[in-house]
Amino acid sequence: NAGVTQTPKFQVLKTGQSMTLQCAQDMNHEYMSWYRQDPGMGLRLIHYSVGAGITDQGEVPNGYNVSRSTTEDFPLRLLSAAPSQTSVYFCASKKGQSYQPQHFGDGTRLSIL
Amino acid sequence: AQSVTQLGSHVSVSEGALVLLRCNYSSSVPPYLFWYVQYPNQGLQLLLKYTTGATLVKGINGFEAEFKKSETSFHLTKPSAHMSDAAEYFCAVSEGTGNQFYFGTGTSLTVIP
Numbered sequence: 001n002a003g004v005t006q007t008p009k010f011q012v013l014k015t016g017q018s019m020t021l022q023c024a025q026d027m028n029h030e031y032m033s034w035y036r037q038d039p040g041m042g043l044r045l046i047h048y049s050v051g052a053g054i055t056d057q058g059e060v061p062n063g064y065n066v067s068r069s070t071t072e073d074f075p076l077r078l079l080s081a082a083p084s085q086t087s088v089y090f091c092a093s094k095k096g097q098s099y100q101p102q103h104f105g106d107g108t109r110l111s112i113l
Numbered sequence: 114a115q116s117v118t119q120l121g122s123h124v125s126v127s128e129g130a131l132v133l134l135r136c137n138y139s140s141s142v143p144p145y146l147f148w149y150v151q152y153p154n155q156g157l158q159l160l161l162k163y164t165t166g167a168t169l170v171k172g173i174n175g176f177e178a179e180f181k182k183s184e185t186s187f188h189l190t191k192p193s194a195h196m197s198d199a200a201e202y203f204c205a206v207s208e209g210t211g212n213q214f215y216f217g218t219g220t221s222l223t224v225i226p
Contacts, residue, residue, distance in 0.1 A: 002158075020116070029117065031211075031212070033137070033214075040122070040218055041155075041218060042117075042216040042217055042218040042219050043205075043216040044216075045213060048212060048213070052213060058213065059213075067166045078179075090156055090157070092157075094211075096207065097211070098145065098184060098207070098210050098211030098212075099145045099162075099164035099165070099211060100211065101147050101162050101207075102149065102157075102159075102214060103159075104149075104156035104157040105156050106154075106155055106156045107154075107155075107156055
């Protein structure tokens, strides 16, 4: 089982560049989400989606865009990268019921110079 | 918004000793509670969850946690630590629709041989 697949695993960008982090899941999960993980701050929710065509903001959405055109894919776009966006990014998915746990990808380590 | 507090960002125990990792949350409604483990350079893996019913829940790798509503706590325990338990542990809470998960800042567990 592939589960949640994130690409790339590592990326270095220059300030102002744009980039898309890819996330795909093969579990037919309705819900998908993006988090960033920073030292001492745990995971913070960036954006989430409860189904194709539906997205919403989380705790730290500024500087990031998302779209959900299919159930399987949920890309995260950085339109103009800033050093403050240096972080580890995790994508997760779960079934739609409220009590279900999330399944996480292995993360993308992003450095902005 | 929910808040999740994990007391102790670093915990060290001897191999074979009791592991106790603390988690307190703020919620005015019954929450859904989760513990995740993260090994270096990996994503988060679900250890256990509480959604409803029995307040003592058992998870993988010998871990268990008890939901105490009166104390708004969900502490994680393991009777005997193993070297392979060394990792970062995150407590997470969701409620209502389950669309937003709130994570604690994590506890790094070191196991001393």
